[in-house]
Amino acid sequence: MAQININGQTFPAKADQTVLDVCEQNGIEIPTLCHIKELMPSGACRMCVVEVEGAQNLVPSCSYPATDGMVIKTHSDRALQARKTIIELLQTNHPDDCLYCVRSGSCDLQELSQDYGVRQRRFANNSPEQHLDVSSPALERDPAKCILCGKCVRVCEEVMGVSAIDFAGRGSNATVSTPFNVGLNVSSCISCGQCISVCPTGALRESSSLKPVTNALKDPEKTVVVQHAPAVSVSLAEEFGLKPGLDVNGLLVAALRRLGFKYVFDTSFSADLTIMEEASELVHRVQNNGALPMFTSCSPGWIKYMEQSHPDMLDHLSSCKSPQQMMGALIKNVFAESYSLNPKDIYSVSVMPCTAKKFEAQRPEMGDGTGPDIDSVLTTRELARLIRAHGIAFDKLKPEVADTPFGERSGAGKIFGSSGGVIEAALRTAHYLITGTELNDPNLKMLRGSEGIREAVVDVQGLPVGVAVVSGVKHAEQLIQEVRDGRKDLHFIEVMTCPGGCINGGGQPLHHDPVRVKARAAALYKIDEGAPVRVSHANPEIQELYAEYLGEPLGEKSHHLLHTHYSARETQF
Amino acid sequence: MEHLIIPDLDPILKRYPDPNREHLIPLLQDVQEEQGYLSKESIGVISRHLEVSPAKIYGVATFYNQFRFSPLGRYHIMVCRGTACHVKGSANVLAAICSGLKIQPGETTRDGLFSLEVVACIGACGLAPLISVNGEYHAGVTPAKIKRILNSYRKREEIHANG
Known part of the structure; x- marks a missing residue:
C-alpha cells in the first residue's frame, strides 16, 4: 500500500484513490464545487487545488491519483491564495x-x-x-x-x-x-x-408554492387539507439538525396542525390504496393477457419520460394514479362528501420529497374538470421553510397522530418511499389476491438495495412472477429495450425516477449524500418491520373505504377516481 | 407549441449510416450547407439519428462560430472585426448595424431581409473598416454610412418587388 505525506503526517493510500479521497478519509477537508462523489472527477472548478512537492503547478486533488511517496500541502499559503482568487473570480x-x-x-x-x-x-x-x-x-x-x-x-x-x-x-x-x-x-x-x-x-x-399555500391558510373560506408522503417523515429531521434517518412522523403531523392545516392525512394511506388497485390490475393483466410487463406509475418523472421517449409503450404503464393523486381525488370527493364540504372550498396541499409532483399535480387529467385535485405541492425543503417562518420549534413539539379517514397506513404503504418498496408492497397483496393467503415472509429482501436494476422471481403458488426494480430512470432504458426485443419472463417492473427512490427525491433536504439516503431507507424498513399491519389489504381504513364507498378494486368508482390515462407527449426536444 | 415540421435530411443522413457521435460535426456542416442554418427540427432529427441528446448537439454547435441557428437573410452582412478594422472603429460600425436592424450577430431580421455575421478578417485591411453584403464590399464605412447602405438595399428590394 502506498504511503503519502499530507501536511506532515503520513497516511496509507489505496491504488485507485485520489488525493482528495485520502484527505477526506483522514479528516482533512478540501473544498470542492464541481465534484460529485460517485461520478468521475471533472476537475473543472479548481477549488480543490493542493501543493504537491516537485510539481510546478498546483494540482486538483479530486482527479490527482495518490501515489507512493507524495508530499502534499493542502492548506499552504499558495493553495489558499489560489482558492480565494477562484472564489473572487x-x-x-x-x-x-x-x-x-x-x-x-x-x-x-x-x-x-x-x-x-x-x-x-x-x-x-x-x-x-x-x-x-x-x-x-x-x-x-x-x-x-x-x-x-x-x-x-x-x-x-x-x-x-x-x-x-x-x-x-x-x-x-x-x-x-x-x-x-x-x-x-x-x-x-x-x-x-x-x-x-x-x-x-x-x-x-x-418553483415555490409557499405563497399560494400561506394565502390559503389565511383564507377563512377555505378548508385547508394536507397530506404528507412516506419519504418526508424520515428526511425532514435533517432540516432541523436532527439525525439523518430519524422518523419524525408525529412531530410532522403536529407541525402541520400548528401551521393551520385543518386535516392532516398520510399519503402512505393512499399508497396502500394504490397497492390495492395496482396489485389487482397486475392480477387482471396476467389473467386476461393484458400488456406485460406492467410498469409502476407512481413516479411522475418516469411517466413523462415514457410519454416523450416511448409513447408506443404507454399501455405497459399501470393506469393507477400515484398515491398523491389518489389522495387528491379522495379528498375532493369522498372526504368532501362525508364532511359536507363543497370541493371548491377545499384547498388541498401535499408535502412531497419530489419536484416532479408539482408537475404531476397540474396535469389536466388530475382533476374533475372544475379544478385540480391537488392545489399546491410543497417539497420537504419548502415545508421546513414554512415551519421556520412560523416560529415553530420543531424538536420541542409533542407527537400527534394523523386524521381519519385517510390517516392510517400499513407498513407496506410506508416503504413506498424507497426503491423496491412499491413492488414489495404490491407482491404482498398480489400474493393474497391470487392465493388467499399471506406470504410466509413479508420481507422480500432480494428487492431491496441500491443497484440500478434488481430482478427476482417470486413464487406465487407455483406461478413464477418475474419482477424487476429500477432505481433511477436511466436504467429503465435497458429493460425497455429487452422488452422490445421480446423478453417475456418479466411481469411487473417498478421504476423510481430518482436513484434510491423518493427518499433521494429532488425535493429532499439539500446536498446529495449517499450515507443520508441509506439512513432514510433503513428508517422506512424499520417502520415497516415494527408496523402492526404490514400488508395494504389489511389496513382497516382501506377495507372500510372499499366497503362503504368504492366497492371493489378496479370497480367503476375506482376507475373514475383512482385511474388515469397517458398520452404521447411532443417536446421540442 | 409551434408545430414541428420534420425536414427531410435522409439524403444527408445516408452518408453517415452508422450512428457514431464522431460524425456529428461533418453532419452539422452538411445540414447547414443544404439548409443554410441549423433549425430546431434538424437538430432533433440529427439527435435521433446519432443518439446524442439535442442539448449536447446544441452545445457543440454553439461552440463553433461557423454554425448558425436562423436562416440567412436575403442580404447577408459580414462585418470584419479584424485588428485593422477594430482600430478604425469597426465596433461602432457593428453597433450601428445591430441597432439599425434590431438584431444581434448570428440573427436574421424578422422580415428575412438581412442577416448579420461577425468575421475575423476579410483580408482587405487597407480598406478598413470593411463590411461585405452578399459579396459586395463597402470600404471605409462609418455608422453614418451604414444607414445609407442599409437603405440602399431596402430600396433595391422595393424595386425588385414592384418590378
Whole structure:
C-alpha cells in the first residue's frame, strides 16, 4: 500500500484513490464545487487545488491519483491564495443578492466566501443580462447565478440519462442551457430535481408554492387539507439538525396542525390504496393477457419520460394514479362528501420529497374538470421553510397522530418511499389476491438495495412472477429495450425516477449524500418491520373505504377516481 | 407549441449510416450547407439519428462560430472585426448595424431581409473598416454610412418587388 505525506503526517493510500479521497478519509477537508462523489472527477472548478512537492503547478486533488511517496500541502499559503482568487473570480459573474436568495445559508459559494474571508467584490460584474426560466411548473432556472460547475449537466446526463441541459456557447459566453435556450417546460426535462440537489448555488431551485399555500391558510373560506408522503417523515429531521434517518412522523403531523392545516392525512394511506388497485390490475393483466410487463406509475418523472421517449409503450404503464393523486381525488370527493364540504372550498396541499409532483399535480387529467385535485405541492425543503417562518420549534413539539379517514397506513404503504418498496408492497397483496393467503415472509429482501436494476422471481403458488426494480430512470432504458426485443419472463417492473427512490427525491433536504439516503431507507424498513399491519389489504381504513364507498378494486368508482390515462407527449426536444 | 415540421435530411443522413457521435460535426456542416442554418427540427432529427441528446448537439454547435441557428437573410452582412478594422472603429460600425436592424450577430431580421455575421478578417485591411453584403464590399464605412447602405438595399428590394 502506498504511503503519502499530507501536511506532515503520513497516511496509507489505496491504488485507485485520489488525493482528495485520502484527505477526506483522514479528516482533512478540501473544498470542492464541481465534484460529485460517485461520478468521475471533472476537475473543472479548481477549488480543490493542493501543493504537491516537485510539481510546478498546483494540482486538483479530486482527479490527482495518490501515489507512493507524495508530499502534499493542502492548506499552504499558495493553495489558499489560489482558492480565494477562484472564489473572487466566480463572484465576478455572480449577483450580490444573497439576502433575497432561496439558497442563502445553504449556498456553497457563499460558505466558501465566508471561509476564505472574501470581504469585497474584487472585479466588477459585467456579465450579460440573463433571463430567469420560470416556464416549468416544477423548477426554476436562474442562469445569472450559475457558476458553470457542470454538476447539473452531469447529473442530468450521467445519473438520470435525460440530458435536458448542457453547456452551450464558448469561453466567457458559455452557459448551461437547454437546446436553443427553450423553456424547461418544452424541453425533455422530467422535473426530477436531481440538478437542484447538486447545484452549489441558487441557479436551480424548485418553483415555490409557499405563497399560494400561506394565502390559503389565511383564507377563512377555505378548508385547508394536507397530506404528507412516506419519504418526508424520515428526511425532514435533517432540516432541523436532527439525525439523518430519524422518523419524525408525529412531530410532522403536529407541525402541520400548528401551521393551520385543518386535516392532516398520510399519503402512505393512499399508497396502500394504490397497492390495492395496482396489485389487482397486475392480477387482471396476467389473467386476461393484458400488456406485460406492467410498469409502476407512481413516479411522475418516469411517466413523462415514457410519454416523450416511448409513447408506443404507454399501455405497459399501470393506469393507477400515484398515491398523491389518489389522495387528491379522495379528498375532493369522498372526504368532501362525508364532511359536507363543497370541493371548491377545499384547498388541498401535499408535502412531497419530489419536484416532479408539482408537475404531476397540474396535469389536466388530475382533476374533475372544475379544478385540480391537488392545489399546491410543497417539497420537504419548502415545508421546513414554512415551519421556520412560523416560529415553530420543531424538536420541542409533542407527537400527534394523523386524521381519519385517510390517516392510517400499513407498513407496506410506508416503504413506498424507497426503491423496491412499491413492488414489495404490491407482491404482498398480489400474493393474497391470487392465493388467499399471506406470504410466509413479508420481507422480500432480494428487492431491496441500491443497484440500478434488481430482478427476482417470486413464487406465487407455483406461478413464477418475474419482477424487476429500477432505481433511477436511466436504467429503465435497458429493460425497455429487452422488452422490445421480446423478453417475456418479466411481469411487473417498478421504476423510481430518482436513484434510491423518493427518499433521494429532488425535493429532499439539500446536498446529495449517499450515507443520508441509506439512513432514510433503513428508517422506512424499520417502520415497516415494527408496523402492526404490514400488508395494504389489511389496513382497516382501506377495507372500510372499499366497503362503504368504492366497492371493489378496479370497480367503476375506482376507475373514475383512482385511474388515469397517458398520452404521447411532443417536446421540442 | 409551434408545430414541428420534420425536414427531410435522409439524403444527408445516408452518408453517415452508422450512428457514431464522431460524425456529428461533418453532419452539422452538411445540414447547414443544404439548409443554410441549423433549425430546431434538424437538430432533433440529427439527435435521433446519432443518439446524442439535442442539448449536447446544441452545445457543440454553439461552440463553433461557423454554425448558425436562423436562416440567412436575403442580404447577408459580414462585418470584419479584424485588428485593422477594430482600430478604425469597426465596433461602432457593428453597433450601428445591430441597432439599425434590431438584431444581434448570428440573427436574421424578422422580415428575412438581412442577416448579420461577425468575421475575423476579410483580408482587405487597407480598406478598413470593411463590411461585405452578399459579396459586395463597402470600404471605409462609418455608422453614418451604414444607414445609407442599409437603405440602399431596402430600396433595391422595393424595386425588385414592384418590378
